[in-house]
Amino acid sequence: MNTTTQTIDVHAARLCQAIARIGYEPQIALMDIVDNAVTAKASTIHISLFLAPGKTLKNRNSVQKYQVVDDGVGMTNEEIRAAFSLGANGKYAPHSLSKYGMGLKSAGLSLGNRIHIVSKKEGQLSSRQTFDVDLIAQKDAFVILVSLLSSDEVAYYGSLIPAASGTVIEIDGCESINHQSSSTTVRKLEERMGVVYASFISDAIRPLSIGIRVCAGDLPDFKLITPLDILFRDQAKAWDLATYDYVSPYLLLDEDLKLDMGDGKTIPPIRLIAVALPQDKLGGPSSPLNPDQKSLVKRYQVSRPNAGCFIYRNGRLIQWGNDLEGFLTKDEFNLRIRMDLTEEHDDVLHVDVTKQRLEIDDELLARLKRILGDPRDSAKAVMKKCTALLDKPTGIEGAAYSERSANVAEDDPEEMATGTPPEEVLLRQQEQAVEAETIKDATQNGGAGVTGGAAMLGEAPFAKIRYTDGVEYRHLWTPYRDAKEGVFVCINTHHPFYTEFMASLADNSPERLLLEALIFGAGVGQINTAGNLYEVELEDIKKVFSRFHNNCGSYLADFTSENINLLSK
Amino acid sequence: MTTLAGTIWGQLRTSHLYAVFKGPYIYFGETGHVPPVRWKGHLTSDADFIGKLKRVDPAVAFDETPIFFVGIHISVADDEPETKRKIARRAIEAELHRRFSLDPMPVSPATNLLSSSPPVPVRHQFNFNKVTVANTVYAMIADEYQKWLVRNNNDVKK
Numbered sequence: 230m231n232t233t234t235q236t237i238d239v240h241a242a243r244l245c246q247a248i249a250r251i252g253y254e255p256q257i258a259l260m261d262i263v264d265n266a267v268t269a270k271a272s273t274i275h276i277s278l279f280l281a282p283g284k285t286l287k288n289r290n291s292v293q294k295y296q297v298v299d300d301g302v303g304m305t306n307e308e309i310r311a312a313f314s315l316g317a318n319g320k321y322a323p324h325s326l327s328k329y330g331m332g333l334k335s336a337g338l339s340l341g342n343r344i345h346i347v348s349k350k351e352g353q354l355s356s357r358q359t360f361d362v363d364l365i366a367q368k369d370a371f372v373i374l375v376s377l378l379s380s381d382e383v384a385y386y387g388s389l390i391p392a393a394s395g396t397v398i399e400i401d402g403c404e405s406i407n408h409q410s411s412s413t414t415v416r417k418l419e420e421r422m423g424v425v426y427a428s429f430i431s432d433a434i435r436p437l438s439i440g441i442r443v444c445a446g447d448l449p450d451f452k453l454i455t456p457l458d459i460l461f462r463d464q465a466k467a468w469d470l471a472t473y474d475y476v477s478p479y480l481l482l483d484e485d486l487k488l489d490m491g492d493g494k495t496i497p498p499i500r501l502i503a504v505a506l507p508q509d510k511l512g513g514p515s516s517p518l519n520p521d522q523k524s525l526v527k528r529y530q531v532s533r534p535n536a537g538c539f540i541y542r543n544g545r546l547i548q549w550g551n552d553l554e555g556f557l558t559k560d561e562f563n564l565r566i567r568m569d570l571t572e573e574h575d576d577v578l579h580v581d582v583t584k585q586r587l588e589i590d591d592e593l594l595a596r597l598k599r600i601l602g603d604p605r606d607s608a609k610a611v612m613k614k615c616t617a618l619l620d621k622p623t624g625i626e627g628a629a630y631s632e633r634s635a636n637v638a639e640d641d642p643e644e645m646a647t648g649t650p651p652e653e654v655l656l657r658q659q660e661q662a663v664e665a666e667t668i669k670d671a672t673q674n675g676g677a678g679v680t681g682g683a684a685m686l687g688e689a690p691f692a693k694i695r696y697t698d699g700v701e702y703r704h705l706w707t708p709y710r711d712a713k714e715g716v717f718v719c720i721n722t723h724h725p726f727y728t729e730f731m732a733s734l735a736d737n738s739p740e741r742l743l744l745e746a747l748i749f750g751a752g753v754g755q756i757n758t759a760g761n762l763y764e765v766e767l768e769d770i771k772k773v774f775s776r777f778h779n780n781c782g783s784y785l786a787d788f789t790s791e792n793i794n795l796l797s798k
Numbered sequence: 799m800t801t802l803a804g805t806i807w808g809q810l811r812t813s814h815l816y817a818v819f820k821g822p823y824i825y826f827g828e829t830g831h832v833p834p835v836r837w838k839g840h841l842t843s844d845a846d847f848i849g850k851l852k853r854v855d856p857a858v859a860f861d862e863t864p865i866f867f868v869g870i871h872i873s874v875a876d877d878e879p880e881t882k883r884k885i886a887r888r889a890i891e892a893e894l895h896r897r898f899s900l901d902p903m904p905v906s907p908a909t910n911l912l913s914s915s916p917p918v919p920v921r922h923q924f925n926f927n928k929v930t931v932a933n934t935v936y937a938m939i940a941d942e943y944q945k946w947l948v949r950n951n952n953d954v955k956k
Contacts, residue, residue, distance in 0.1 A: 470921060471923055485901070486899075486901075487900065487902075487903060489902060489906065498901075599895050599896060599915050600899045602892075602915060602918060603893070603896060603920070606917065606918045606920045607918075607920045610920045
């Protein structure tokens with residue numbers, strides 16, 4: 230058979246548009262450009278987002294220019310042209326983050342219409358070369374614009390690259406591309422880069438430093454990214470459900486998955502690590518853990534988006550929280566799995582051009598499910614233990630409410646729009662504070678007649694609800710106002726409504742918290758009325774509230790007598 | 799010509815893990831008896847090895863490919879309280895499935911798993927390390943299987 234070859238047309242502008250639509254979010258595109266800097270052996274990478282005039286962090290499409298500066302090996306003019314070419318020459322070093330030679334163009338064009346490069350190699354600054362989509366469309370050919378640097382530009386780029394080598398990538402023409410707000414981009418970069426590049430940032434021999442900033446007509450300092458092992462392996466304990474401590478990560482799996490290529494070829498095993506973390510609520514207000522333990526639990530940021538399989542390629546995170554085709558459900562959000570790949574696994578796992586997506590075939594998925602079944606079940610058991618602990622009473626009445634209400638305002642809505650309070654109001658508030666002082670000391674965390682213990686409360690917030698026998702007979706509660714901490718309410722532990730009902734409810738149960746909120750709300754109302762309603766004589770107000778409490782307390786006592794077994798029904 | 803078809807020994811009510819091989823298929827299981835009591839089911843019941851194989855790959859189920867059984871006595875499971883022995887065996891069986899999934903090469907060419915892993919009894923603690931035991935069991939099964947493959951190939955050549 231006779232064969233010939235024929236050249237086919239390439240429509241440059243359309244191809245550029247296609248490349249730009251590969252599907253990057255801005256933070257993913259910026260990290261792809263950071264990958265190139267890592268490949269170029271950079272030790273410092275600075276990312277700047279320059280806002281367009283009049284735009285704020287909260288505006289969409291607010292970035293005028295993205296700039297990524299590194300101190301890597303740099304490029305000559307010829308090497309910059311090669312970097313702009315489409316497709317790789319395949320000469321990447323082993324374990325490189327680069328693969329296809331498309332990252333700069335696809336990531337850059339998803340951010341803006343022009344990509345500029347100025348680089349320095351062996352002390353020699355290059356010209357400024359620009360990949361301009363509009364120019365390519367105009368010429369309908371792959372061309373780049375080469376501009377010699379002015380003396381000002383030499384000084385500017387020289388200041389950006391003070392070392393002997395490095396590269397500045399700038400992307401502008403961003404206004405025509407619909408992007409999330411720059412605050413969202415920066416937040417996602419800050420949240421994720423520490424995880425994505427953790428192994429590079431914490432490298433003992435050659436640590437990578439990544440800084441990020443947003444410039445709104447100014448040049449603020451860079452905020453440095455700190456490394457984060459999302460599995461917290463350095464704190465992980467060996468798995469043992471019997472001695473589970475509700476605070477530590479637990480190592481459920483640390484094994485090599487060996488792949489049989491079936492043709493005698495071998496590729497390195499894939500390391501699999503799984504860790505179960507405590508439920509995030511254990512770091513919250515109703516948790517019985519102490520403040521230090523709560524703060525540890527909060528650090529893990531256990532949530533559905535932060536769960537699943539974290540897939541790393543050559544040490545760089547490429548997939549965040551893969552659910553392995555639905556194998557990991559929403560019920561296992563305390564399970565984190567790490568899978569470490571190298572470029573040798575690209576074909577087996579079908580890693581795509583963005584190196585962000587991969588496909589796990591059915592056979593490998595079935596194996597992974599069998600391997601991860603045990604860790605998944607163990608993580609579920611951890612969740613159940615955490616839930617059971619959260620449902621247990623804390624043993625300190627009022628503590629859960631005090632934590633839960635710590636950020637709730639106690640303002641009098643009638644007074645919020647007024648300026649300095651009148652003298653009479655200030656006098657009344659001083660009187661309230663004096664009255665509160667003696668009660669506060671007597672009821673603070675284990676004072677006479679107060680349930681709960683100071684040691685158990687530890688560094689808990691100011692006690693807003695205090696259970697004490699020091700409340701007037703027949704009254705269920707009495708409110709006070711501390712000069713600094715605001716309102717606190719004493720609840721009568723001798724009142725039948727407390728002894729029969731409230732005391733039977735777990736001290737951190739929703740029912741107890743709602744009753745406490747209702748009582749506390751009434752207390753805030755009484756304190757603010759007595760303190761602020763200066764048009765009415767204070768003695769009259771006191772008479773009104775005394776009558777109110779007598780009636781309220783009597784009614785609740787009668788209601789209790791008539792419904793004595795209400796909670797046991 | 800006569801060849802040894804295999805030997806089996808042990809007390810009747812004792813804990814065993816076992817594997818069944820036919821062609822590219824492998825099956826792991828556990829039993830509280832000396833294994834032949836359980837193995838009979840794998841040759842006759844539609845719910846067990848041969849029944850599953852008939853559904854998955856009838857050609858191999860009915861062809862003349864020899865079938866190979868290997869059983870391993872698990873004394874550490876027998877050392878557990880009687881009510882926990884089956885749970886202990888199933889914990890090792892589940893771990894054995896995981897060993898195979900992590901690295902099927904020791905039992906190559908039997909790379910297709912016919913058995914299903916039992917649920918992992920994560921709340922139970924045993925007086926042995928299930929990973930260590932499963933690793934040993936897997937290595938013993940693989941060793942016996944590979945030795946048999948060599949013997950069987952030699953027999954065929956004769």
